[in-house]
Every structure is written in structure tokens, then in C-alpha cells.
Amino acid sequence: MSIDVIPDWLASLDDEDISFIKRFILSSGSLKEVASSYGVTYPTVRLRLDRLIQKIQVAEDTSNDPYVSLIKRLAINEKLDFDTAKILINEYKKIRTGV
Known part of the structure; x- marks a missing residue:
């Protein structure tokens, strides 16, 4: 895959989703840390991650x-x-x- 090509699943995400992914990666995948940085509970972040997973799955389902x-x-x-x-x-x- 070329660096100039953005995968369809990534292109289908909005800016908030991309920001969430960045924060998730920078926190080494710790949902607890992400929840703390957003000032929300763990279940709230877990729900957000689950919805993001669903978005990616729909975009990938050809x-x-x-x-x-x-x-x-x-x-x-x-x-x-x-x-x-x-x-x-x-x-x-x-x-x-x-x-």
C-alpha cells in the first residue's frame, strides 16, 4: 500500500474519530488513560471504541x-x-x- 493512498475505512471516519484513534494510540491503547484524558468514564470510552470498530467494519465490508x-x-x-x-x-x- 502506498503512503499516498488513504484506505477507504480511514477516509470514512470523521475528525473526531481520527482524534480518538490518535489519543488511543498515544496512550498505548489504555482505555482507562483515554477516559481520564477526556474526563469521562471507562464505559463511555468503551462504547465510543465499539462504535468506531463498527464504523470500520462497515467500511471494510465489501x-x-x-x-x-x-x-x-x-x-x-x-x-x-x-x-x-x-x-x-x-x-x-x-x-x-x-x-
Whole structure:
């Protein structure tokens, strides 16, 4: 991989996500230290990391239809609740398969 090429998963992250990743790396992966630096609790940082992991997984999942990926991104970014996202994806898949 060339240094001039930004991976799709990285390009899909916003500035806050990149800042979080930088802080996480600089704290040697210590969520406790990251929580302290943000002035929040460990569970709050753990939830943020879990959401970031989900964002990366969605960006890396090339098997997904672009529409399904969009719905997942909206849910992960809290623009759409997960239950609604599941309904939209399931209905879309039914339409696509003709069921």
C-alpha cells in the first residue's frame, strides 16, 4: 500500500474519530488513560471504541450492497436507530430477492 493512498475505512471516519484513534494510540491503547484524558468514564470510552470498530467494519465490508452499507453507517452514526435500520435492510432484501 502506498503512503499516498488513504484506505477507504480511514477516509470514512470523521475528525473526531481520527482524534480518538490518535489519543488511543498515544496512550498505548489504555482505555482507562483515554477516559481520564477526556474526563469521562471507562464505559463511555468503551462504547465510543465499539462504535468506531463498527464504523470500520462497515467500511471494510465489501460484500454489502451500497444501500445496506449506507443504512448501517447511518445507524452507527446515530442518524437512524438500529431497529429502524434492521427493518429497512430486511425490507430491502425482500424486495431484491422477490420474497
